[in-house]
Every structure is written in C-alpha cells, then in structure tokens.
Amino acid sequence: MKIFDTINIREADKITITNQSITSIQLMERAAFEVFLWLKKHFADKETTFHVFCGRGNNGGDGLVVARLLKEDGYPLILDIIEDAGRPTPEYEVALKHIEENNIAYNTGEVYDFKRGKLVYIDALFGIGMNRDLPESVVTVIDRINRCQGTIISIDVPSGMYMDKPTEFAVQSDIVLTFMFPKLAFYMAGNSDYINRVEILNIGIDKQFIHDTPSYYEFIDSHQxxxxxxxxxxxxxxxxxxxxxxxxxxxxxxxxxxxxxxxxxxxxxxxxxxxxxxxxxxxxxxxxxxxxxxxxxxxxxxxxxxxxxxxxxxxxxxxxxxxxxxxxxxxxxxxxxxxxxxxxxxxxxxxxxxxxxxxxxxxxxxxxxxxxxxxxxxxxxxxxxxxxxxxxxxxxxxxxxxxxxxxxxxxxxxxxxxxxxxxxxxxxxxxxxxxxxxxxxxxxxxxxxxxxxxxxxxxxxxxxxxxxxxxxxxxxxxxxxxxxxxxxxxxxxxxxxxx
The missing domain is CATH 3.40.1190.20 (Ribokinase)
Structure with missing residues (x-):
C-alpha cells in the first residue's frame, strides 16, 4: 500500500472530485460516513456517549458530519467546536450549517463537559495540514482529552501531529481512523505515544491516480x-x-x-x-x-x-x-x-x-x-x-x-x-x-x-x-x-x- 505525502493526498482528493463528478462536500460526507459506520460497528451499545471535538478546518468538517450522523442514529452526543483550532473552510461551514438545521446543540466556550460513563472521545481538531504551533487554548483541550478515561479516536490523524517533522504534543489516540493511505508519521518511533492502533478506511479515492502516482514509501501488508x-x-x-x-x-x-x-x-x-x-x-x-x-x-x-x-x-x-x-x-x-x-x-x-x-x-x-x-x-x-x-x-x-x-x-x-x-x-x-x-x-x-x-x-x-x-x-x-x-x-x- 503506497504511502503518500500531504501534497499527493490533496491532489488525490481533487482528481477524485473531478473524475467522479462529485463536490468536495460530497467527498467529506463519504469520508465521515465511513467513520460513522466503523463507530456503529464497534460501539453498538446505544448507551455509549460520543464526545466530539471539532476544529474549524476540513477535519473539523468531517467531525461535524460524524456528530450529525451519530445524533440521527440515536447516540447520546456532546459536541464541542474549538474556535481556536483552525480557520473556517467552505466544507466546514456547510457541515456546521447542517448541524444547526438539525437543531444539534454544540458548545464553543472554554468549559468542556467531560462526563463519566461509557464515553468515546472523537478528535477532529486538525488533519494532515497541521503545520504550525498549537494555540495555548487548544493545548489545554488536548491535554484534557489525553487525561480522559474513555476511548480516544482520532479522525485521519491525531490532532497536533505533523506529517513531515517531529511532533512535540498531540492527542494520544487509542485508534486512528485514517482515510485511504497510511501516513509516514504514524510509524516514526517518536510518535509512538500518540498512536496505539490504525484503521485504514476506504473512501473511494480515484484508483487510477493511486496506481499512476509513484511513491518511495510503501506500507507492507498481505497484499504486498x-x-x-x-x-x-x-x-x-x-x-x-x-x-x-x-x-x-x-x-x-x-x-x-x-x-x-x-x-x-x-x-x-x-x-x-x-x-x-x-x-x-x-x-x-x-x-x-x-x-x-x-x-x-x-x-x-x-x-x-x-x-x-x-x-x-x-x-x-x-x-x-x-x-x-x-x-x-x-x-x-x-x-x-x-x-x-x-x-x-x-x-x-x-x-x-x-x-x-x-x-x-x-x-x-x-x-x-x-x-x-x-x-x-x-x-x-x-x-x-x-x-x-x-x-x-x-x-x-x-x-x-x-x-x-x-x-x-x-x-x-x-x-x-x-x-x-x-x-x-x-x-x-x-x-x-x-x-x-x-x-x-x-x-x-x-x-x-x-x-x-x-x-x-x-x-x-x-x-x-x-x-x-x-x-x-x-x-x-x-x-x-x-x-x-x-x-x-x-x-x-x-x-x-x-x-
């Protein structure tokens, strides 16, 4: 399985949108739906509460769609939007609009409701585009997530992890649900504290692009x-x-x-x-x-x-x-x-x-x-x-x-x-x-x-x-x-x- 860098992953998204005649919103919905299906399969108990933390970029948009799907399916939901975590993207704005149209409550304050019980924490603060220091307010949120007793699941990457340089502080994920491609940073020894397990979700990225695009890095699984x-x-x-x-x-x-x-x-x-x-x-x-x-x-x-x-x-x-x-x-x-x-x-x-x-x-x-x-x-x-x-x-x-x-x-x-x-x-x-x-x-x-x-x-x-x-x-x-x-x-x- 090829391992692509951030530039190639973004190009893969663009090619997929063009060749499949879909919008970026539809691709985001598709990716989030795969996350939802995985969560539904592995946490079938409807008493499980999902506490979703979203940034304001595309990764946050994924998280908002996941939150909406969980709520629609009857799961208890706590949704926090961390306003210092990125700048709003068009995809995020559409996902937020759907949250509001469905009257799903969310918090944007600094006090986050960390309840006890059968909790699963969903990290959707930052994605593969993370390239700057974390704001202090976001560090505080991540620190609190890391000290939680429930299962911590990151969407695509653990928030705070850099793809091409050493990571100093990030979400300590129990499971990372990443899209299509493993990421090189996941397997660096210095990042072992942030990742316990990786699940690769197929979101239908253009097969011809994957086949034709060379990569010097390959993840060896049974197919290879x-x-x-x-x-x-x-x-x-x-x-x-x-x-x-x-x-x-x-x-x-x-x-x-x-x-x-x-x-x-x-x-x-x-x-x-x-x-x-x-x-x-x-x-x-x-x-x-x-x-x-x-x-x-x-x-x-x-x-x-x-x-x-x-x-x-x-x-x-x-x-x-x-x-x-x-x-x-x-x-x-x-x-x-x-x-x-x-x-x-x-x-x-x-x-x-x-x-x-x-x-x-x-x-x-x-x-x-x-x-x-x-x-x-x-x-x-x-x-x-x-x-x-x-x-x-x-x-x-x-x-x-x-x-x-x-x-x-x-x-x-x-x-x-x-x-x-x-x-x-x-x-x-x-x-x-x-x-x-x-x-x-x-x-x-x-x-x-x-x-x-x-x-x-x-x-x-x-x-x-x-x-x-x-x-x-x-x-x-x-x-x-x-x-x-x-x-x-x-x-x-x-x-x-x-x-």
Missing part, C-alpha cells in the same frame, strides 16, 4: 506480500531450495547461532551449515541435528574458511568482538561474493571499521537495532533525519538496511518499506538472531535482497501476531518465532488463495 511470496514448487528437493551458511557464536553465545541456523532452515531453504567455534559443536549437533557444522577456534572464531558453496551467508549472531574474530571477518569480507545478511557484533565491528563496508557484496542486508544503526550512521536529530541518513547510507554502499524497531523500516536506496506485522512480544532476547536466519534462508532460496528482507520481516512479525493469542506477550520467546513460522506461512498461503 502476495506479490513477493514464492511457494515451493512440487518437484523441489534440498538441492533446489538453497544452502544457507550461518557464521557466528562464541563462548556463552552459542544459542544465537543455533537460533539463527534453525530459523534459516525453517524459512524453507534446503540445507543449513553453521560455522562456529569448537565449544559450540556438541551443542548444535545435539540441539539442532538437521544442521551441518564447521568449526574454527576453541571459544571464538579465529578465521573463516570453507569449501562449500552456500547460496547465502548470515554473519554475526553471537560472534563476539575478539580481535582475532574481527580480523577473520575482515579477511572474509574481502573475498565474499554471495548475498549476505549481517547482524549483531558483525555490525558493531563494521561500525568501528567503516572502510570495510566497501568490501560487502552489493545488496547485502544489514539488520541493526536502533543503537547499532546509530553506530553505523552517526547521531541523528530526529526520526525524519534518521530516515534520510539511512537512505543515503543505503545508496552509498548499495546495501539494504533492516532498521529494527516497533515498526521496522526496510531501506533500499530511496525506497522505504514499512512493516505492518509484529507486537511487543518480540521485545525479547534472540528474536534478532532468528530474523537474521529467516532472511538468510530466503536469500538462499533465490529471493532478491529487498524481497527477502521485506518478506522475512513480515513473517517474523506475523509469528508473534499469531502466537500471542496462545502464549501471551510476556511468555513469548525467540524460539516461538521459529515454532510459529509454519503457521505464518500457512496464513500467507491461505490469503493468497483467497485473492
């Missing part, structure tokens, strides 16, 4: 995965499914390479070899008999050399930073030609020796968590600056970056893919090692680097989404990612068959 997923062919065998080599482990960290190797095999590749120090030989042979093993060094890797010809290499899980290991990685990278996934201490070693980045095969995949990413890129001013630095870094070294976070970004040059799966259950040790294995296994099967990264991250998150209904968030472990990979694949295949 369907385009990338390649089922195993009926005549496949272990020789056709690819051979993955996982290089890692050191004394006390053999579990990392075991997790990564097992994840690679469970991702669907035909063969997996683990290259690890001798202290891990018996561990991997007993805990993961499906893997082959090559060893070097007693407690850490001192050199990397092998005769086999893997289709992909995963480098770094548990490998440590011993000076001999660092030299081994340097010598290996100078000769490496196969697709690679680089993680953990291998990333840290590269960050200390950035000139080694020139040795990486093109389209290698780096999988840093935030601190590892900072060591590679240097410090950034904010999330938007971080993203620009990651794009520049990816372009300079011809690498794919999997920037792990609550919403993982996959950066391939100027193209950015934002993952939609996963939850807080993944915030546990070892899940990064598993992700390295999954992506390496997909590379070994012949996926191009960007697709391997996108599909691997999606699968990784999907396992947690499936598992938490059985394990809960707290009890989920990295091994559960591996154990639920099969169910994740089955879900993807089932969705592909339905389309």
């Amino acid at each position: 995965i369907e385009k990338r997923y390649r089922p195993i062919k009926p005549h496949a065998h272990k020789g056709t499914q690819g051979h993955a080599l996982i290089i890692g482990g050191s004394y006390g960290k053999i579990g990392a390479v075991c997790l990564s190797a097992k994840a690679a095999l469970k991702s669907g590749c035909g063969l997996v070899t683990a290259y690890l120090p001798k202290c891990g030989y018996e561990i991997i042979q007993s805990s993961f008999p499906e893997a082959m093993a090559l060893t070097d060094g007693d407690e850490h890797i001192t050199k990397i050399g092998f005769e086999l010809q893997p289709k992909a290499v995963g480098l770094g899980p548990g490998i440590g930073q011993h000076p001999e290991t660092q030299q081994a990685i340097h010598d290996f990278l100078k000769l490496a030609t196969v697709p690679m996934v680089i993680d953990a201490d291998a990333l840290n070693i590269l960050s200390y020796n950035k000139e080694w980045l020139e040795h990486l095969p093109e389209n290698s995949i780096l999988t840093p968590h935030p601190k590892e990413l900072e060591r590679l890129l240097g410090k950034w001013d904010n999330d938007f600056d971080k993203l620009e630095k990651a794009k520049a870094f990816s372009t300079q070294y011809k690498l794919v970056i999997v920037a792990k976070d609550a919403h993982t970004f996959i950066v391939n040059g100027n193209s950015v893919y934002i993952n939609s799966t996963g939850n807080a259950a993944l915030a546990t040790g070892g899940t990064g090692d598993v992700l390295t294995g999954i992506i390496t296994g997909l590379l070994a099967q012949g996926y191009v680097a960007a697709d391997a990264a996108v599909l691997g991250v999606y699968l990784h998150g999907l396992t947690a989404d499936i598992a938490v209904t059985e394990t809960g968030h707290q009890a989920f472990t990295a091994s559960d990612v591996i154990n639920y990979l099969g169910k994740a694949y089955l879900k993807i295949e089932a969705e592909c068959r339905q389309k």
Whole structure:
C-alpha cells in the first residue's frame, strides 16, 4: 500500500472530485460516513456517549458530519467546536450549517463537559495540514482529552501531529481512523505515544491516480506480500531450495547461532551449515541435528574458511568482538561474493571499521537495532533525519538496511518499506538472531535482497501476531518465532488463495 505525502493526498482528493463528478462536500460526507459506520460497528451499545471535538478546518468538517450522523442514529452526543483550532473552510461551514438545521446543540466556550460513563472521545481538531504551533487554548483541550478515561479516536490523524517533522504534543489516540493511505508519521518511533492502533478506511479515492502516482514509501501488508511470496514448487528437493551458511557464536553465545541456523532452515531453504567455534559443536549437533557444522577456534572464531558453496551467508549472531574474530571477518569480507545478511557484533565491528563496508557484496542486508544503526550512521536529530541518513547510507554502499524497531523500516536506496506485522512480544532476547536466519534462508532460496528482507520481516512479525493469542506477550520467546513460522506461512498461503 503506497504511502503518500500531504501534497499527493490533496491532489488525490481533487482528481477524485473531478473524475467522479462529485463536490468536495460530497467527498467529506463519504469520508465521515465511513467513520460513522466503523463507530456503529464497534460501539453498538446505544448507551455509549460520543464526545466530539471539532476544529474549524476540513477535519473539523468531517467531525461535524460524524456528530450529525451519530445524533440521527440515536447516540447520546456532546459536541464541542474549538474556535481556536483552525480557520473556517467552505466544507466546514456547510457541515456546521447542517448541524444547526438539525437543531444539534454544540458548545464553543472554554468549559468542556467531560462526563463519566461509557464515553468515546472523537478528535477532529486538525488533519494532515497541521503545520504550525498549537494555540495555548487548544493545548489545554488536548491535554484534557489525553487525561480522559474513555476511548480516544482520532479522525485521519491525531490532532497536533505533523506529517513531515517531529511532533512535540498531540492527542494520544487509542485508534486512528485514517482515510485511504497510511501516513509516514504514524510509524516514526517518536510518535509512538500518540498512536496505539490504525484503521485504514476506504473512501473511494480515484484508483487510477493511486496506481499512476509513484511513491518511495510503501506500507507492507498481505497484499504486498502476495506479490513477493514464492511457494515451493512440487518437484523441489534440498538441492533446489538453497544452502544457507550461518557464521557466528562464541563462548556463552552459542544459542544465537543455533537460533539463527534453525530459523534459516525453517524459512524453507534446503540445507543449513553453521560455522562456529569448537565449544559450540556438541551443542548444535545435539540441539539442532538437521544442521551441518564447521568449526574454527576453541571459544571464538579465529578465521573463516570453507569449501562449500552456500547460496547465502548470515554473519554475526553471537560472534563476539575478539580481535582475532574481527580480523577473520575482515579477511572474509574481502573475498565474499554471495548475498549476505549481517547482524549483531558483525555490525558493531563494521561500525568501528567503516572502510570495510566497501568490501560487502552489493545488496547485502544489514539488520541493526536502533543503537547499532546509530553506530553505523552517526547521531541523528530526529526520526525524519534518521530516515534520510539511512537512505543515503543505503545508496552509498548499495546495501539494504533492516532498521529494527516497533515498526521496522526496510531501506533500499530511496525506497522505504514499512512493516505492518509484529507486537511487543518480540521485545525479547534472540528474536534478532532468528530474523537474521529467516532472511538468510530466503536469500538462499533465490529471493532478491529487498524481497527477502521485506518478506522475512513480515513473517517474523506475523509469528508473534499469531502466537500471542496462545502464549501471551510476556511468555513469548525467540524460539516461538521459529515454532510459529509454519503457521505464518500457512496464513500467507491461505490469503493468497483467497485473492
């Protein structure tokens, strides 16, 4: 699903109005009606009181239409119009006229009626056009909304959130009902306090415009995965499914390479070899008999050399930073030609020796968590600056970056893919090692680097989404990612068959 900026979204509205021979008022009514239908479906109890806060721009117009529809359908309604929240637009004026024609009471004073009970607060103060500091009076209103005990729902965006720069204060929404397109700002780590859940509502924007208008940003959901997923062919065998080599482990960290190797095999590749120090030989042979093993060094890797010809290499899980290991990685990278996934201490070693980045095969995949990413890129001013630095870094070294976070970004040059799966259950040790294995296994099967990264991250998150209904968030472990990979694949295949 494409992610458009504010300019393109406004252009999409104009094209839709022209091509569908409707007015801007009719498009506003259509959008508000979709919000109303969602609210009616999820809050069927007619004792639920909706407290709607409207600004005076187009977002406020949406809110006024929603308020009118709720009142007409018999819901208790409190309606406040915040006069300092924007300037009146023609669409807002029409929506307000309909409120008055229907004798719906509303408040414009400074004292807002925050009642108790089954309350749902609707935020329709500002939309995507927010580009200035909030007036103090509006800050006061938003602060009171944020301290409410009911459910807070924002229409299109949480009021106060900027679309293209850091947000300092905004409505803390439980649910955002956004129109047609996810917004890039929703997935920035710094905005996590303002958004808990996003629902995308289809309001019938012109399909040809969406198809023809390019975007460097894409939100990865099941539709995008369907385009990338390649089922195993009926005549496949272990020789056709690819051979993955996982290089890692050191004394006390053999579990990392075991997790990564097992994840690679469970991702669907035909063969997996683990290259690890001798202290891990018996561990991997007993805990993961499906893997082959090559060893070097007693407690850490001192050199990397092998005769086999893997289709992909995963480098770094548990490998440590011993000076001999660092030299081994340097010598290996100078000769490496196969697709690679680089993680953990291998990333840290590269960050200390950035000139080694020139040795990486093109389209290698780096999988840093935030601190590892900072060591590679240097410090950034904010999330938007971080993203620009990651794009520049990816372009300079011809690498794919999997920037792990609550919403993982996959950066391939100027193209950015934002993952939609996963939850807080993944915030546990070892899940990064598993992700390295999954992506390496997909590379070994012949996926191009960007697709391997996108599909691997999606699968990784999907396992947690499936598992938490059985394990809960707290009890989920990295091994559960591996154990639920099969169910994740089955879900993807089932969705592909339905389309």
